[in-house]
Amino acid sequence: MASSGNFCTLNPLAKSANATVTKGNLYLPSVGYPSNVVGTMAVSSGKWYFEARCENNYGAYDSFGVIVSDDYTYLTQVTGSITGEINWTQLSEVRINGSNQGVVNTQYYNGDTKIVGCALDLDNNKVWFHGNGTYVYDNDESSANPNNNTGGYAIPSALQGKHFLPLMGTNAVGAPALRRANFGQDSSFGGDETAQGNTDGNGFGDFYYTPPTGFLALCTANLPISDDIDPAQTEDDYPAKNFNVVTYTGNRTDDRAVDGVGFKPDLVWIKQRTGGSNPSILTDSSRGATKRLESNADIAEGTDSDGLKSFTSDGFTLGTNDKYNWENGWTYTGWCWKANGGVTSSNTDGSITSTVQANTKAGFSIMTYTGTGSNATIGHGLSAKPDFILTKRRSASQTWGVYHTSLGATKYLALNTNANAGTSSSFWQDTEPTTSVISLGTEGRVNASSQTYVAYAWHSVEGYSKFGTYKGNGNAEGVFLYLGFRPRLFVTKKLGSDNWVVIDSARETFNAMGEKILMWDTNDAEFDPSAVNLDFVSNGVKMRNTDGKINANATDYVYMAWGDVPFKYNNAF
Secondary structure, eight states: OOOOOOBOOEEEEEEOTTOOOBTTTTEEOOOOSSOOEEESOOBSSSEEEEEEEEOOOOSOOEEEEEEETTOOGGGTSOTTSOTTEEEEETTSEEEETTEEEEEOOGGGTSSSSEEEEEEEETTTTEEEEEETTEEESTTOGGGOBTTTTBSOEEOOGGGTTSOEEEEEEESSSSOOOOEEEESSSOTTTTTTSOOOOBOOTTSOOOBSSOOOTTOBOSBTTTOOOOGGGOTTTOGGGSGGGTEEEEEEEOOOOTTEEEOOSSSOOSEEEEEEOSSSOOOEEEEETTTOTTEEEETTOOOOOEEOTTSEEEEETTEEEEOSOHHHHOSTTOEEEEEEEOOSTTOOEEEOSSSBOEEEEEETTTTEEEEEEEOOSSSEEEEOOOSSOOSEEEEEESSSOOOOEEEETTTOTTEEBOTTSOOOOEEOHHHHTTOOOOSSEEEEOSOHHHHOTTOEEEEEEEOOBTTTEEEEEEEOOOSSSOOEEEOSEEEEEEEEEESSSOOEEEEETTTOOSSSBOSSBEETTSOOOOBOOSSOOEEEETTEEEEOSOOHHHHOTTOEEEEEEEEEEEGGGOSOO
């Protein structure tokens, strides 16, 4: 029988301050409220089943269900009033997105020692709950059956397409009932029940009740991942073959080779870490080696014949320019992405013909185009809507224009400044990118008449990259961001006057991270802010302090992350 890998557990990094998880991170004891905890695995598609044993009923307001992974209000709120939740409470109420859906039959939950279950269908956007094996819906258990898709609670459109995590916790002021989760590890619930040995359709798991047909255990063997980056296919599909970070020390020798990237890169973003002025320089194979743009400046494209001179099968070569390769112990880092090996093609999907090279597997493309000064569109060559777009005028000085999916098409950021997001229809025409084109307004940063531009676009890829938002809590027990992979590069930007903070696992190889900060919008050297602490873990990022650059209270941030190893293939949490 194939290995199930690791099963989901309750996440000790993603819980309320009052919550405690014990007994293999499956048990939620009785403590004060708010006391909420989520699971370690999130899913955005497919059908999933898990269950829990409620030891007794204190007249408490315990709840059980799921919550979207990008809503972190569960840390400080009681379940039952949280946006993004779908919960069944011990009051026998079902609450969706904070709204009470009514009472279901109380005998199936509100009593002593019940085994409850959740069947989550993200293909048909429905959720079912059962108590002691009987599925319930609107106080009529006869109409609820996930096996034939009857009954069940609809997932509202605002939550569809998001990643969901299991959620357990309190609904109000009462202490929660003692609760032990089972994601397929143990249908005896630690020896308190007689094991039943029911598996999912793939033969994985040990459940007390039989999972509905087609519903799977939350284990790494079942986790979805883009087939394009599955290492079981070919080496080229692995995340490390599409993105990597390298570090090196300058030596001022001409034609110096920087190897170890693992592939021929098409975008190399070099940041000088020590010594002198420390710009951030972007060179790509569409514009050509030696062509320089700086993320920390609004200057036009320049030529450094002694800078990055060529792209090689395992990295790149450098000249003797001090911004790339100086002696005296100056150190550098290079963030590297693979597009299409420098092979471009004409794209006529938009009203402007763009020149594109795209890596559809890894969700990255490079576009060059000439502006018209009128509302227009350009083709990006990807198979999905871009989540993060960087645009720069090449032919003249101009601030960078940035689109981020969490802000939407009415907003823009500037890569070379620490400014807050602005609002303008002249950037993206207030029109979201599509699976084929990006809309451009008349703003000079994206589309001035007869001016030349380059744009870089990325979209999230399961198990490899993710672009999202979070709200800081100003607490040392900070926000946990579920990514679905261990990040290789993590970038965060406070939506206010603060920098683009860059952390990667090439420069920092162990937790806590944050002692070697770089910033995309300045020419500052690498520094240790002493107050920035966070952990890179197998499925995401855990904030560990109150520093305003990453975790100010009630403050919004956007983030960009590219992966190292997908959670599906990690050996441990």
